[in-house]
Amino acid sequence: MLEQLRLLVRLQATDKTLFDLSQERDTIPARLAELTRGEEALSAELAREQAQLDELLKRRGALEEIADNIRARLRRAENRLMGSKTPKEYQAANAEIDDNKDALKDNDNQLLEMMELVESLEGKVGGLKQRLKELSAVSKKERTQLEKRYHSLESEVGRLETKRSKLTGGVDPKLMKDYDFIRQARDGIAIAPVSEGACNVCHMGIPPQQFNELQRMDKIMTCPSCRRLIYWADAPDFAEAE
Numbered sequence: 001m002l003e004q005l006r007l008l009v010r011l012q013a014t015d016k017t018l019f020d021l022s023q024e025r026d027t028i029p030a031r032l033a034e035l036t037r038g039e040e041a042l043s044a045e046l047a048r049e050q051a052q053l054d055e056l057l058k059r060r061g062a063l064e065e066i067a068d069n070i071r072a073r074l075r076r077a078e079n080r081l082m083g084s085k086t087p088k089e090y091q092a093a094n095a096e097i098d099d100n101k102d103a104l105k106d107n108d109n110q111l112l113e114m115m116e117l118v119e120s121l122e123g124k125v126g127g128l129k130q131r132l133k134e135l136s137a138v139s140k141k142e143r144t145q146l147e148k149r150y151h152s153l154e155s156e157v158g159r160l161e162t163k164r165s166k167l168t169g170g171v172d173p174k175l176m177k178d179y180d181f182i183r184q185a186r187d188g189i190a191i192a193p194v195s196e197g198a199c200n201v202c203h204m205g206i207p208p209q210q211f212n213e214l215q216r217m218d219k220i221m222t223c224p225s226c227r228r229l230i231y232w233a234d235a236p237d238f239a240e241a242e
Contacts, residue, residue: 002217004172005191005231008179011167012191018160019188025153028146035139042135046128053121060118063111070107074100175220179229186228193233194223200233202226 077100081093168176183190192201197211204225206214214221214232223230 001219003170004175004220005217007167007170008175008191008229009193009231011164011171011179012183012189014160014164014167015183015190016188018157018164021153021157021160025150025157028150028153032143032146035143039132039135039139042128042132046125046132049121049125049128053118053125056114056118056121060111060114063107063114067104067107067111070100070104074104178220182228186226189228191229191231192223192226194230195233199223199226199228199230201228206230 074097077093077096081090081097084090084093171179179190189201192199194200194206194211194214197208198205202223202225204223207224210221210224213219214230215235217232217235221230222228
């Protein structure tokens, strides 16, 4: 029975490590997905702002083209004014000059507002590009570390699963069934050491008569409080070997 207890203690240690490593491993894909979502969200924001900037640049270009056309008309009107031969021609050319000057002033006001918007949006787009560059660099580094850690954990989990299989092969089937049932029902801890007369997991005292029986190490017993399998951890010949 002592050998069975030793196997269970080693199995419990293996299961605990296996659980912890599996938990860590299983969080990695979610973190990788989170990194991807962060980059995608920032990329989408950049794309939206860039599209808006492109539209403003297009509108600014159209206003600049209108300004060029107005100036061309203005020059032609001024030439006609200079070459007018009658009062009527003079008045018509002068009126056209005034209209073009008003149109140019209105267009220049719109162009000025557009240039201010473009400048502001260019700053925002530039900032987003820098943020995305920095985020991508940080994400790439973390992703490399996470992927490396994931493969390392996969390897270690595989090794421990093989070790667990060998350990369970030496445990009595009925005892193994009890162990697995208790482990699932008690937060992964199925066997507890008893030291100085108390269960080291639930910290409740073991009745004196039961503790005396436990020290004989000739049968498997359970804690009357937490119902876990128990063993006398202070036994001189008991070794919790891995």
